[in-house]
Amino acid sequence: MKQFFKENKKKPWVWAFFILIIFILFAMPIMSIDAGNSGDEDGFQWPYAEKVVNFYTTWGKDTTCLEDIDMGMHGGWFDPLTVAIVRVFKIDDYHKIRHIMNALLGVIAILFSGLLAKNMKGWRAGVITMLLLFLSPRFLGHTFNNPKDIPFAVLFIVSIYYIHKFILEYPKPTVKTCVKLAISIALAITSRVGGYLLFAYLGLFILVYYLMVNKTKDYFSKKNFPVIKRLFFCYVGVLVGAFLITIPLWPFIMQAPITNTVKSFTDLSQYAIGIRQLFEGSMQWSDMLPWYYTPKFILMTIPIAVIVGLLCFFALLWKDKKNYFNYFIIFFCFFFPIFWIVYTGANVYGGWRHSLFAYPPMVVAAGLGFNLAIEWVSQKVIK
Numbered sequence: 602m603k604q605f606f607k608e609n610k611k612k613p614w615v616w617a618f619f620i621l622i623i624f625i626l627f628a629m630p631i632m633s634i635d636a637g638n639s640g641d642e643d644g645f646q647w648p649y650a651e652k653v654v655n656f657y658t659t660w661g662k663d664t665t666c667l668e669d670i671d672m673g674m675h676g677g678w679f680d681p682l683t684v685a686i687v688r689v690f691k692i693d694d695y696h697k698i699r700h701i702m703n704a705l706l707g708v709i710a711i712l713f714s715g716l717l718a719k720n721m722k723g724w725r726a727g728v729i730t731m732l733l734l735f736l737s738p739r740f741l742g743h744t745f746n747n748p749k750d751i752p753f754a755v756l757f758i759v760s761i762y763y764i765h766k767f768i769l770e771y772p773k774p775t776v777k778t779c780v781k782l783a784i785s786i787a788l789a790i791t792s793r794v795g796g797y798l799l800f801a802y803l804g805l806f807i808l809v810y811y812l813m814v815n816k817t818k819d820y821f822s823k824k825n826f827p828v829i830k831r832l833f834f835c836y837v838g839v840l841v842g843a844f845l846i847t848i849p850l851w852p853f854i855m856q857a858p859i860t861n862t863v864k865s866f867t868d869l870s871q872y873a874i875g876i877r878q879l880f881e882g883s884m885q886w887s888d889m890l891p892w893y894y895t896p897k898f899i900l901m902t903i904p905i906a907v908i909v910g911l912l913c914f915f916a917l918l919w920k921d922k923k924n925y926f927n928y929f930i931i932f933f934c935f936f937f938p939i940f941w942i943v944y945t946g947a948n949v950y951g952g953w954r955h956s957l958f959a960y961p962p963m964v965v966a967a968g969l970g971f972n973l974a975i976e977w978v979s980q981k982v983i984k
Contacts, residue, residue, distance in 0.1 A: 614724035618715060621728060625735050626708050629744060633704035636745035638696055645672060646748060647695075650680030654688070656852050657681070666852050673853030674865040676791045679706070679752040700745055707744025710755040711735055714961045717762045718968045720769065721927040725975070730968030733910065739902045739952070740960055747954065753796065754958040756789035760799050761934055761962060765927075767803070767835070768810050772828040774835045783839045787846035793958075794865045800840055806930055807832055813926055876950045887950035895942050898953045903960075910967025917973040931969065934962035 652666035667673060683702055687695040711734045719727030734740060744751055763782035767774045782803075789796030811832070812820070819825055844862075848854055854861050875888040880898075900908070918928045938959040942949060949955045 612724065614728055617728045618719070618724050618731070621731055621735075622708075622712055622715065625711055625731070626705075629704040629708050629735075629741075630701045632741075633700040633745040634697060636700050639746045641749055642696070642699070642746065646677070646680045647684070647699075650677070650684045653677075653681040653852060654684045667856065670853075674794070674861075674868055676794060676847075676851045676853070676865070677749070677752070678788060678791045678850050679703075679748050683748070699748060703746065703748045703751055704744050706751055706755045707741070710744075710751070710758055710961050713755075713759045713762045714965050714968075717758065717765060717931075718965045718972075720762075720765060721924065721931070721965075722969055722972050726968050726972040729910075729971045730965050733904070733907055733967055733971075734961060734964045737904055737907065737960070737964065740957070740964075743954065743957060747957075750793075750954045750957045753789060753792035754961060756785055756792055756796065757799070757958040758961040760785040760789050760796075761802070761930070764799070764803050764806055765930060768806055768926075768930075771810060771814070772831060774832075779835055779839050780842070783842035784846060786839065786843040787850070790843065790847050791850045794862075797862075797866060800843075802934070803839065804836060805933075807836060809929065810926055875948065878950050888948040890949070892943050892946065895939055895949060895953050895956055899939070899956070899960075902952065903963075907964055907967045910970040911963070912970065913974040914966045914970030917970065917977055920977065921973060928966075928969070931962050931966045935959045935966060 649666065649669060649672040652663070652669075655663040656666045679702075683695070683699045686692070686702070687698060692698050711731050714734050715727040715731035718730040743754075760782065763778060763785055766778050767782055770778055786796060786799045786803075789799060811828075815825065844858075847862075848858050853865070875886040877884045878887050878890065879885075880890060880894060914928075918925075921928075936959075938956055941947070942956060947955070
């Protein structure tokens with residue numbers, strides 16, 4: 602680390618990146634202290650988390666957590682972790698420590714969003730991205746008291762970061778990157794079962810990148826067989842490793858790993874419980890909302906600066922041909938989930954909390970958009 606700062610001491614954006622994240626690291630936990638409790642915390646998550654901790658502390662003898670099938674299918678490692686910390690340190694105000702820990706997860710989301718932007722376009726893009734995400738009221742508010750959607754959003758962007766790192770190391774992804782990717786995907790899955798889609802993301806991005814860097818006649822050439830073999834085994838290794846990690850972290854899955862995984866994924870993909878939502882001046886059932894509910898809610902509640910950044914992203918990305926693949930990754934990661942919600946008519950409620958995981962990649966795109974605009978203006982001025 603000392604050598605890193607010595608090499609970059611004359612690079613202001615590097616210093617700006619670290620100063621900003623240190624400020625955010627202290628600011629967000631402090632801001633979360635006075636946050637109120639969400640409805641899910643006391644009603645469902647904390648009581649169930651206590652049962653999960655009892656399951657582990659009794660070595661599986663206390664199976665009361667398995668009686669609630671609905672909560673069991675949702676999984677979740679963050680809630681039991683907070684219960685364990687509260688018990689070990691005998692903390693009375695468990696809500697406060699829970700919110701502080703949730704805010705720290707938000708810091709991780711901001712950090713990895715910035716690092717992803719930095720890996721794609723440099724430190725300036727990373728600083729802009731972190732600033733935009735920190736100054737997004739909707740996201741910031743959720744980091745204070747939403748221990749259901751924030752953990753998944755955090756692990757989703759962390760997984761995307763390591764998927765991108767996996768691609769950067771083509772054609773020889775390191776074992777270290779594969780292990781970190783497997784762990785991050787596993788934790789994403791045990792936050793929300795939708796994390797299994799990250800396997801598809803990884804496979805898609807590997808395939809697209811392979812097709813981009815090779816000529817058509819070389820796709821199945823003999824010289825590329827070692828590359829294909831290595832990528833295949835790395836992919837399978839990440840998949841199997843992530844799945845094996847999820848099993849001990851998820852009591853419901855432990856009972857029948859394959860069967861219960863399929864049940865969780867299929868049942869929660871078609872969630873049947875409808876909740877009344879206030880939308881466009883009237884109360885509507887969540888499973889009968891208009892198709893534009895999620896995209897409209899997002900556009901109404903994100904900062905105008907993020908929208909401007911996205912407009913710059915789409916308007917200027919064509920000028921940066923060497924980074925087309927980076928732009929494809931980040932576009933797909935925020936566009937596809939929202940598109941799929943619209944296309945399938947998914948049962949969503951609570952604003953756009955169910956698509957909150959798509960927001961950090963969206964802000965990365967906005968940060969890249971502002972960075973592209975700065976580059977474009979600089980070139981015009983020079984000319």
